[in-house]
Amino acid sequence: MTVGLLDGAAKAQSLLDGIEAAPLVITPVSATFKDTRIINVQSNETPGKNVLHFVIAHRFGQINEGAYALWGLDNASMRMAFDYGVTDRLAVGVARSTFQKTYEANIKWRALRQNSDNSMPVSVTLYSVAMANGLKWSDSSRENFFTSRLSYVNQAILTKKWGSSLSLALIPSFIHRNLVEGLTDAHDQWTLGAGGRYKVTSRASINAEYHYALAGLPTEHVNSLSIGMDIETGGHVFQLHVTNSQGMFERAFLTETGGRWRDGALYFGFNLSRVFDL
Amino acid sequence: MNKSTLLFAVLLCSLPFAANAQQYLTREGQVRFFSTTPIEDIEAQNQQMTALLQADGAFAFRVPVLGFRFEKALMEEHFNENYLESHTYPNGSFEGSIAGFDAALQDGEQHDVVAKGALTIHGVVQEREIPSKVQWNGTGWDIDSVFEVAPADHDIAIPKVVRNKIAPSIEVTVTATLLPR
Numbered sequence: 001m002t003v004g005l006l007d008g009a010a011k012a013q014s015l016l017d018g019i020e021a022a023p024l025v026i027t028p029v030s031a032t033f034k035d036t037r038i039i040n041v042q043s044n045e046t047p048g049k050n051v052l053h054f055v056i057a058h059r060f061g062q063i064n065e066g067a068y069a070l071w072g073l074d075n076a077s078m079r080m081a082f083d084y085g086v087t088d089r090l091a092v093g094v095a096r097s098t099f100q101k102t103y104e105a106n107i108k109w110r111a112l113r114q115n116s117d118n119s120m121p122v123s124v125t126l127y128s129v130a131m132a133n134g135l136k137w138s139d140s141s142r143e144n145f146f147t148s149r150l151s152y153v154n155q156a157i158l159t160k161k162w163g164s165s166l167s168l169a170l171i172p173s174f175i176h177r178n179l180v181e182g183l184t185d186a187h188d189q190w191t192l193g194a195g196g197r198y199k200v201t202s203r204a205s206i207n208a209e210y211h212y213a214l215a216g217l218p219t220e221h222v223n224s225l226s227i228g229m230d231i232e233t234g235g236h237v238f239q240l241h242v243t244n245s246q247g248m249f250e251r252a253f254l255t256e257t258g259g260r261w262r263d264g265a266l267y268f269g270f271n272l273s274r275v276f277d278l
Numbered sequence: 279m280n281k282s283t284l285l286f287a288v289l290l291c292s293l294p295f296a297a298n299a300q301q302y303l304t305r306e307g308q309v310r311f312f313s314t315t316p317i318e319d320i321e322a323q324n325q326q327m328t329a330l331l332q333a334d335g336a337f338a339f340r341v342p343v344l345g346f347r348f349e350k351a352l353m354e355e356h357f358n359e360n361y362l363e364s365h366t367y368p369n370g371s372f373e374g375s376i377a378g379f380d381a382a383l384q385d386g387e388q389h390d391v392v393a394k395g396a397l398t399i400h401g402v403v404q405e406r407e408i409p410s411k412v413q414w415n416g417t418g419w420d421i422d423s424v425f426e427v428a429p430a431d432h433d434i435a436i437p438k439v440v441r442n443k444i445a446p447s448i449e450v451t452v453t454a455t456l457l458p459r
Contacts, residue, residue, distance in 0.1 A: 015301075015338040015373070021328045022305035024342050030355045048351035088351055116344065164365035202360045203437075234356065234440035275352060 028113035032123060032161040033169075035237045035273055036083060036091075036108075038195040038209045039226040040245055040253045041171055044125040044159040046108050047085035052276040055081040055095075059246045059269035062259060072268060079248040084278075089113075099247040101134030114160060125157040131249050148179040153250035165199040173211070175255055190214040191223075191254045203232045207241070211254050224257040239271040300333040300458060302418050307454030309341050309370075311427075313445040320353060320444065322346040329454050331419055335379030337393055339452070341370040361434050367401045376412065384414040393423065402432040410452075418457040425450055 033043035036053060047053035057079045061072030069075065081095035081104075088110075095104040106129035114123045133149040154174045161167040171193035180187055195209030211224045228241025244259035245252065246267050259265035307327030313320040324346045329339035343364035348354040358364040374395010383389045393408045410423035426447045429436055436444050 015330045015332065015336055016328065016340055016371075019303070019328060019330060021340060021342060022326055024326065024344060027344065030351070031359045051350075051352070164359070164363075202363060232360070234360075234437055234443075277350065 024116065026119065027116045029116060029123070029161050032114070032159050032167045033197055033207075034205060034230040034232055035239060035271070037239070037271060038169060038197065038207055039228045039239060039241045039271075040224065040243060040248060041169075041193055041195055041209050041211070041250070042108065042125070042127045042155065042157055043169065043195075044110060044113075044123040044157050046089065046091040046110060046125075047083055047275060049085050049088045050278050051085045052278050053083040053085070053091075053093075053273060054276065055079070055083070055271055055273045057081070057248050057269065057271040059243065059248060059267040061267070062264075063242070063266045063268060064264035077246050077248070077267075083108075095249065097247065097249055097252075099249070099252055102247075102249055102252075103132045103134055104249050105130050121160065123157075123159045125159070127153075127155040127157060129153050129250055131251055151175070151177040151251045153254065155250070165205075166196070168194070168196040169209075170194055171211075173250065173254055175251055177251070185218075186215065189255050193254075197230065205230045207239070213255060217255060220258065221255065222257050222260055224253045225261060235275060237271075237273045239273075240268075241270070242266050242268055299336075302331045302456035303459045304329050304454045304456045307339065307341075307421075307452065307456075309346075310451045310453075311346075312449045312451070314449075315443055315445050318443045320348070322348045322354075322357065327452070327454060329421070329456060330459075331376070331379075331421070331456050333381065335376045336374075337376050337379075337395070338373045339371065339454075343368060343370060361429070361436070362400055367399075370397075370399045372397050372406075372408075376410070379412070383412060386414055386416070388413040397427075399427065399432040400434050404431055415455065418455055421452065421454045421456065423452040 033045050035043065036045045037043055058076045061069055061075035063071045065072050077099045079095055079097040081093055083091050083093035085091050091108045093106045108125060108127045110123065110125045112120055112124040114120055131151050137144045156172055158170045159167060173191045173193060175189040177187050191211045191213050193209060193211035197205040197207040199205040206229050208227045213223060222244065224245045226241050226243035228239055231238045244261055244266050245257040247253050247256060259267060305328050306325055307329045309324040309327050311322050324341055326345040327339050327341045331337045343362045344358060346357060348357065372395055374393055377392045377394055379391060388411050391410050391412050393410050396403050397406045408423055408425045410421060413420045427450050428447045
């Protein structure tokens, strides 16, 4: 019996050995990143069609506040976001951050997707967000315009996944403010960001991202550097990280990052996402 | 392996078979799997199964795991990334023979047979006896088979939080029409 089985198996092995399978249908590479963000910055991923992606994110106070403030945990800045997949390639979203009481409306489009056979070697995703500062006017005696509250960020997110574990991103961003504080402050800024993730298990990865302001930043601001990890539990993705940026919308972390790594002026935080099928 | 070596290997394999046994082949066999729980049904379809049946009953199939299509993109992603680890284990396969298969079955009627052999999923081999149906359609063989696969038997870990969404035993349906090679 056993001999017969082995015999059969051996024969069958030679059966398919010479036969090439039909070529795999070329599909877009999936799961370049676990979530729609690497840490702060957008990844190439969008929610699937008719999927509502809800993200609740916190950045606590600065770790160097010490034990008195429980290393920052006494304070938290929060961002709540809803992203909706109109198609598998197009998503729209709204969000609100406690940081400067900011509202966001955003749109994200996977213009190009890396293919399983690398006939398209990279993914290119375009992201555009409008942010509205919700703080009371600093000077209510002068004439204030709603447009003064607005700022915009446009990004191209270039990503590539190698094998199943390593994914890297290159992200140029253009930032525009309708209103700036000083006469000499620039309305427009460019940053170049790099990010990536390395999967350590099938459900966990180490992530990092850095954004460099091409024309420099005012002395009170520095470039944003974040390191974290993704943990996926089926339906939920937890992203835990340490970053020197407290703001979680693009203009804030790209150009208004205040913490310095060498001072330990860092924020512990998390993004917690949940998907709902509509 | 370069192309000429491959060609040589194909020739080497096919020559003796051509001499002593007719072969029936498909490259577009269908595999469907279905998991049902009170919370969620999960279904996936694959139409890229390569299968080969030989007149002496030797039978094998191979299914590219990346070829399974799900209703929801996220299910497909989890299936490949977390459960089947399709990058490491790109194919599911069966290698064995159909017991009692012979030319007498070639009467156009549907016959119950048992495929005995090694079922490999997620790199884990299980010896299985799978009840199947074969029917001669005039030119080739129609094969139908429905069987259960328990993820645990193939070292596919399902975390506790989703255990009520994924059935402990998953129904697999294989349908194919194999034509003379």
